[in-house]
Amino acid sequence: MLYQQSISKLQTFIQKQSLVHIGAFLTTLLSIILCSWLAIAQQPVTLNMLITAPDAQPWRQGLIRDFEADNPGIRLNLVEGPNATNLLEDLYTSSFILGESPYDLINMDVIWTSKFAAAGWLLPLDDRISQQELAAFSPKDVEGGKYQDKLYRIPMRSDAGVLYYREDLIKQAGLKPPQTFDDLMRISQTLQKKDKINWGYVWQGRQYEGLVAMFAEVLDGFGGFWVKPDTLEVGLDRPETLKAIEFLRNTVSQGVSPPGVTTYQEEDTRRLFQSGQVAFLRSWPYAWPLAQAENSPIRGKVGIQPMVHAPGYTGAACLGGWGLGIAKSSRHPEEAWKAIQYFTSREAQRRFILSAGYVPSRRELFTDPEIVAKYPHYPHLLEVVDNAVLRPPIAQYAQTSDILQRYLSAALSGRMNPEQAMQAAAAETRRLLGTKKV
Numbered sequence: 236m237l238y239q240q241s242i243s244k245l246q247t248f249i250q251k252q253s254l255v256h257i258g259a260f261l262t263t264l265l266s267i268i269l270c271s272w273l274a275i276a277q278q279p280v281t282l283n284m285l286i287t288a289p290d291a292q293p294w295r296q297g298l299i300r301d302f303e304a305d306n307p308g309i310r311l312n313l314v315e316g317p318n319a320t321n322l323l324e325d326l327y328t329s330s331f332i333l334g335e336s337p338y339d340l341i342n343m344d345v346i347w348t349s350k351f352a353a354a355g356w357l358l359p360l361d362d363r364i365s366q367q368e369l370a371a372f373s374p375k376d377v378e379g380g381k382y383q384d385k386l387y388r389i390p391m392r393s394d395a396g397v398l399y400y401r402e403d404l405i406k407q408a409g410l411k412p413p414q415t416f417d418d419l420m421r422i423s424q425t426l427q428k429k430d431k432i433n434w435g436y437v438w439q440g441r442q443y444e445g446l447v448a449m450f451a452e453v454l455d456g457f458g459g460f461w462v463k464p465d466t467l468e469v470g471l472d473r474p475e476t477l478k479a480i481e482f483l484r485n486t487v488s489q490g491v492s493p494p495g496v497t498t499y500q501e502e503d504t505r506r507l508f509q510s511g512q513v514a515f516l517r518s519w520p521y522a523w524p525l526a527q528a529e530n531s532p533i534r535g536k537v538g539i540q541p542m543v544h545a546p547g548y549t550g551a552a553c554l555g556g557w558g559l560g561i562a563k564s565s566r567h568p569e570e571a572w573k574a575i576q577y578f579t580s581r582e583a584q585r586r587f588i589l590s591a592g593y594v595p596s597r598r599e600l601f602t603d604p605e606i607v608a609k610y611p612h613y614p615h616l617l618e619v620v621d622n623a624v625l626r627p628p629i630a631q632y633a634q635t636s637d638i639l640q641r642y643l644s645a646a647l648s649g650r651m652n653p654e655q656a657m658q659a660a661a662a663e664t665r666r667l668l669g670t671k672k673v
């Protein structure tokens with residue numbers, strides 16, 4: 236009896252012990268799960284964004300650090316890409332086509348919106364921002380972020396092609412800054428003859444997106460057009476286009492531009508101008524603070540004005556600019572939106588512009604006293620942006636641009652007769668867009 240009692244006590248004891256053990260085990264397991272869940276939950280979300288390597292620097296100078304300090308749960312990882320918008324676009328495009336794109340935020344050139352939106356790669360942003368908030372931005376920049384009346388991109392910075400000139404040399408020669416294409420040629424040759432400079436004018440002539448951005452301005456200055464977005468009418472085989480090509484070819488044949496200009500991108504032209512060897516440069520406003528930097532040989536000697544034009548026309552600036560969108564495939568759309576709100580906010584943009592010399596997309600910043608003290612030409616630049624020409628905002632823009640890049644480059648570098656080149660470019664563009672010659 237006593238023996239049986241002892242056995243059953245022992246059994247109860249063992250059972251209790253097992254329960255205690257199981258309980259302890261479960262508690263430990265639960266706390267491990269809880270801790271790792273908490274650890275995962277507290278781990279910052281990383282947003283990936285691809286950007287051209289030179290553009291990454293100004294982002295790294297404070298902008299990202301300040302954003303991350305304000306948003307401890309979010310990290311921004313910049314992936315540096317090649318310094319040409321079309322190459323960057325190719326990388327974004329292939330990542331979306333192949334699926335599993337790593338990018339959450341898309342730093343978009345103004346010309347990409349239609350294609351990316353039409354392909355369904357972007358989240359619409361209309362519900363996230365009010366009309367009143369949008370009214371603070373330049374209307375053309377907002378327009379450049381829309382496709383079929385839906386908004387996909389918030390403008391982070393604007394851009395517009397401008398003409399830089401050597402104010403000092405022009406004054407010393409008793410001349411005035413140029414108004415027309417002919418003035419530009421004449422002043423260049425006068426200064427070249429005086430041995431003041433080696434070259435008169437540098438422009439972006441390489442076969443890439445910068446070529447057609449530059450060309451859109453010359454074309455408009457002669458009263459021509461490329462593609463009308465509403466009717467898809469193509470103007471490449473019209474006489475104005477040939478005049479625009481003739482002007483550019485003359486710059487080389489008359490020794491005003493170096494023969495190598497047909498291989499130059501923005502930075503090649505900017506470096507040559509900044510070295511003091513050139514009278515005129517067509518570029519974007521980013522070149523201004525660099526030309527004015529302490530070690531720049533042309534510091535304090537440069538003027539900036541709208542592009543020249545043919546008599547009877549006005550000078551045109553090509554609208555450029557970059558904005559932010561959210562990839563539809565992103566797993567962190569809310570965090571991505573927070574980042575967009577921050578980077579396009581008044582304060583962030585103000586600091587970005589002051590440090591990098593880019594063009595604001597918020598209108599009030601063009602006349603902000605601190606910004607004007609540093610960049611006195613900005614109030615005037617607002618007019619330039621307001622009147623800028625858009626490259627055709629159509630879903631087939633990338634192919635349309637590619638056609639013009641190929642034939643224009645062939646015509647400018649003498650590989651094709653300009654008339655034949657433009658007839659072929661016009662025919663190919665019409666085939667692509669499904670339109671007929673009007």
Ligand code: GLC
Pocket residue numbers: 320344345346393394444445446448501519554555556557
């Ligand atoms: C600038 C402009 C952009 C344009 C590019 C061409 O980055 O902002 O819109 O496409 O230059 O090179």
